[in-house]
Amino acid sequence: MTVTISRVGKVFASRQGEPLIVLDDLSLTIEKSELVCILGPSGCGKTTLLRMIAGLDHTTSGVIDVDGVAVTGPDPRIAMIFQEYSLYPWRTVRANVEFGLQMRGIPPEERREIVDRNIRLVGLEDFAMSYPYELSGGMRQRVAVARALATDPAVLLMDEPFGALDAQTRNRMQKELLRIWEKTKKTIIFITHSVDEAVFLADRIVVLSPRPGRVDVIYDVNILRPRDRTSVEFAKLRRDVLELIDRLEERQ
Amino acid sequence: MRWYLKLLPILFILLIWQIASVLINNAFILPQPLSVAAVLSNPTADILGSGSIFDNAILSIWRVILGFGLAVLCAVPFGIIIGRYRLIEELVNPVIQLFRPIPPLAWVPLALAWFKIGLASIVFIIFIGSFFPVLINTIDGVRRVNRTWIETAAIYGAKGWKLLAYVILPASAPIIWTGLRVGFGVAWMCVVAAEMLPGTTSGIGYLIMYSYNWGQVQVIVAGMIVIGVIGIGVDVVFRAVEKRKFQWQEMNR
Numbered sequence: 001m002t003v004t005i006s007r008v009g010k011v012f013a014s015r016q017g018e019p020l021i022v023l024d025d026l027s028l029t030i031e032k033s034e035l036v037c038i039l040g041p042s043g044c045g046k047t048t049l050l051r052m053i054a055g056l057d058h059t060t061s062g063v064i065d066v067d068g069v070a071v072t073g074p075d076p077r078i079a080m081i082f083q084e085y086s087l088y089p090w091r092t093v094r095a096n097v098e099f100g101l102q103m104r105g106i107p108p109e110e111r112r113e114i115v116d117r118n119i120r121l122v123g124l125e126d127f128a129m130s131y132p133y134e135l136s137g138g139m140r141q142r143v144a145v146a147r148a149l150a151t152d153p154a155v156l157l158m159d160e161p162f163g164a165l166d167a168q169t170r171n172r173m174q175k176e177l178l179r180i181w182e183k184t185k186k187t188i189i190f191i192t193h194s195v196d197e198a199v200f201l202a203d204r205i206v207v208l209s210p211r212p213g214r215v216d217v218i219y220d221v222n223i224l225r226p227r228d229r230t231s232v233e234f235a236k237l238r239r240d241v242l243e244l245i246d247r248l249e250e251r252q
Numbered sequence: 253m254r255w256y257l258k259l260l261p262i263l264f265i266l267l268i269w270q271i272a273s274v275l276i277n278n279a280f281i282l283p284q285p286l287s288v289a290a291v292l293s294n295p296t297a298d299i300l301g302s303g304s305i306f307d308n309a310i311l312s313i314w315r316v317i318l319g320f321g322l323a324v325l326c327a328v329p330f331g332i333i334i335g336r337y338r339l340i341e342e343l344v345n346p347v348i349q350l351f352r353p354i355p356p357l358a359w360v361p362l363a364l365a366w367f368k369i370g371l372a373s374i375v376f377i378i379f380i381g382s383f384f385p386v387l388i389n390t391i392d393g394v395r396r397v398n399r400t401w402i403e404t405a406a407i408y409g410a411k412g413w414k415l416l417a418y419v420i421l422p423a424s425a426p427i428i429w430t431g432l433r434v435g436f437g438v439a440w441m442c443v444v445a446a447e448m449l450p451g452t453t454s455g456i457g458y459l460i461m462y463s464y465n466w467g468q469v470q471v472i473v474a475g476m477i478v479i480g481v482i483g484i485g486v487d488v489v490f491r492a493v494e495k496r497k498f499q500w501q502e503m504n505r
Contacts, residue, residue, distance in 0.1 A: 054407060055406075056403055056406060056407070074406045074407050074408075074409055076409060078407075079407060079408075080403075080404075080407050082400050082403070082404065084400075085398055085400050085401075086400045086401070086404045088401060088419070088422070088423075089500040089501070089503075090422045090423075090425075090498075090500050099404075099405075099408060099418075100407075100408035100409075102418070103405065103408040103409050103410040103414060103418070104408065104409055131500060131503070132500075133500060133503035134503075151408060
């Protein structure tokens with residue numbers, strides 16, 4: 001499904017009276033099955049944008065729609081994966097993956113098959129009856145991914161999902177994500193602080209300008225997958241994007 | 253530590269008690285351990301026509317269950333509402349803070365004025381005593397539910413009672429449970445104290461007060477031991493459930 005963000009603005013009322021303009025007149029279209037990474041200096045409103053797409057926050061102005069239908073609140077077509085602490089610690093892996101289906105009122109017999117399939121998809125068959133505290137950070141995020149995929153959303157929003165992981169786990173999770181994405185062909189909007197991660201994952205990289213956030217530059221990443229981090233073209237794009245972000249940070 | 257080592261201090265206290273009782277040699281001040289043990293070894297024997305230790309203890313427990321149960325039934329739903337809605341919390345918080353420091357026993361005269369002597373006023377005192385610990389822990393537990401858990405639930409379309417039943421309650425259950433444990437402890441103290449009020453004619457608190465009037469100090473001490481053992485017993489049960497059910501809370505961080 002296509003996600004269309006048209007002229008979206010977000011203003012927070014601040015305590016000091018001066019309203020805080022976080023996003024201003026931001027427009028962006030994300031195509032079906034596309035993997036878009038959103039980058040930007042801290043405080044540019046990346047997370048706010050994602051939360052508005054998820055229906056957790058309202059836009060102050062402008063419209064976000066998915067296939068022509070406006071998003072007005074949490075939407076079954078959209079799932080979101082948070083950075084951490086989103087699993088329910090009193091539920092087993094299975095029960096966590098089952099959560100969305102349960103909330104949507106899917107009957108238990110039907111749930112079982114869907115849950116099994118998604119646990120297998122993220123490779124956690126052996127941990128189905130474990131509790132989140134028994135898992136490593138990377139495994140926990142796999143559970144979060146499986147839980148999101150179980151409800152079969154068209155759009156997957158990911159807010160720095162690998163931000164709390166160590167470098168090695170992070171790289172492995174990126175490869176995992178690409179594998180799952182190629183298999184499921186979901187539209188993915190992925191927020192990250194890491195330029196390297198964005199260049200590795202994205203079809204397109206959207207760089208937001210500092211507050212008030214708008215689209216500054218969009219890079220088309222035409223590097224063939226699997227991408228080689230040591231290749232010249234990878235290094236060049238990474239350097240270009242890094243330089244841009246440095247410049248944006250200075251402007252702030 | 254080996255479990256039998258933990259018995260040493262208790263044996264030590266028994267020894268001191270034995271020595272002291274022999275030295276004092278006055279059963280109206282300090283009865284010998286064996287005379288207390290004799291009372292304890294026969295808990296269903298009638299004591300001076302006011303029923304057995306066992307019957308009176310059961311009666312006290314029953315009163316606590318009534319008062320404590322009522323308090324839980326009121327405090328948990330009320331606490332959930334206060335914990336969920338900021339506005340309501342700001343509204344009622346001054347009232348809670350005002351009533352909370354009043355010791356339950358300070359309510360006794362009012363309880364007698366309203367309910368006369370009897371079950372109702374005892375239950376009322378217990379209710380007041382256990383209401384606040386349960387209420388305050390429930391508010392705290394509900395308010396401290398991780399925001400990401402609630403937002404994740406929102407993403408999957410959970411709201412209303414489903415959000416309450418599947419996220420808010422399980423997430424705050426460990427803290428609410430602690431409130432229940434503390435609340436029960438207070439309730440148990442309240443029942444014993446309330447039963448010592450003049451005019452009461454039954455219960456373990458009444459029994460030891462009555463035994464005092466008859467100079468049966470060994471019954472007083474036996475009653476105190478029973479009160480303590482029941483208190484510990486219930487606490488152990490609370491902790492065991494906590495350990496089994498809410499293990500995730502400690503492991504989580």
